[in-house]
Amino acid sequence: MSGILWDELVFGPIRSRRLGNSLGVNLLPGSKKICTFNCVYCECGWGEEIENKDDKLPKLEKIIPALEKRLIELKEQKFDLNSITFAGNGEPSLHPEFVEIINNVLQLRDIHAPQAKVTCLSNSTMIHKVGIREALMKIDNPWMKLDAGSDLMYRRINKVFKNLSLSEIVENLIKMKGNLSIQTLLLRGEMDGEIIDNTSEKEVEVWIEHLKKIKPRSVILYPIDRETPLSKLEKISDEELEKIADKVRKVGINTVVYS
Numbered sequence: 001m002s003g004i005l006w007d008e009l010v011f012g013p014i015r016s017r018r019l020g021n022s023l024g025v026n027l028l029p030g031s032k033k034i035c036t037f038n039c040v041y042c043e044c045g046w047g048e049e050i051e052n053k054d055d056k057l058p059k060l061e062k063i064i065p066a067l068e069k070r071l072i073e074l075k076e077q078k079f080d081l082n083s084i085t086f087a088g089n090g091e092p093s094l095h096p097e098f099v100e101i102i103n104n105v106l107q108l109r110d111i112h113a114p115q116a117k118v119t120c121l122s123n124s125t126m127i128h129k130v131g132i133r134e135a136l137m138k139i140d141n142p143w144m145k146l147d148a149g150s151d152l153m154y155r156r157i158n159k160v161f162k163n164l165s166l167s168e169i170v171e172n173l174i175k176m177k178g179n180l181s182i183q184t185l186l187l188r189g190e191m192d193g194e195i196i197d198n199t200s201e202k203e204v205e206v207w208i209e210h211l212k213k214i215k216p217r218s219v220i221l222y223p224i225d226r227e228t229p230l231s232k233l234e235k236i237s238d239e240e241l242e243k244i245a246d247k248v249r250k251v252g253i254n255t256v257v258y259s
């Protein structure tokens with residue numbers, strides 16, 4: 001699978017079940033995934049570790065006018081926009097101007113689409129940087145990835161490029177003081193003879209212990225939805241997703257399933 005890449009800075013709006021009418025902002029290049037992870041289920045396909053990424057990224061002075069132009073068009077069409085969403089070909093917070101971009105986008109939202117939420121799908125690997133963490137805490141929907149309970153399963157699923165442990169990620173998520181939602185993709189499969197499974201009783205138990213410490217506003221669970229780079233992955237049934245969601249609800253955390 002080669003993967004789906006967004007080739008525009010601003011794309012959509014697309015209809016999202018989680019976000020409604022969502023206008024996407026892609027801070028990464030149109031031709032390549034740039035991410036600190038290489039998740040086995042990534043819809044962008046397999047990636048590679050990239051050095052000197054900054055000169056390949058679109059600049060703030062291109063992104064902001066492109067977004068403003070689209071927001072004005074949508075306002076003139078009286079389009080009901082629900083979310084301006086940072087998503088696309090990799091991890092948005094890797095962009096060196098991420099903090100300024102967030103501040104600018106919040107201003108544009110207030111002027112042109114005050115009803116819309118600002119959402120960022122992030123893999124949680126850059127929030128050791130205070131500025132990035134605080135920028136994410138300012139927006140309406142920081143949706144932070146946490147796909148595993150154990151470090152072993154995290155490394156098998158997310159295939160992190162840098163030497164960053166799951167416990168470091170959890171510690172940084174705790175520092176967001178509850179101003180976040182956690183997004184988790186549940187799956188089973190196998191790669192190079194190694195089992196991939198974040199749905200086992202033991203894994204779920206440890207993952208819930210992390211959630212209890214992170215205290216997110218909500219947890220968003222979902223299964224594989226599209227083609228994945230690794231073919232040996234199984235889509236988890238709605239019934240099983242709901243069972244896991246119930247375990248999280250039991251510890252008092254609002255949990256939503258998108259199957």
Ligand code: SF4
Nearest residue numbers: 035037039042090123
């Ligand atoms: S964090 Fe997102 S963009 Fe990065 S590899 Fe995983 S699924 Fe793909």
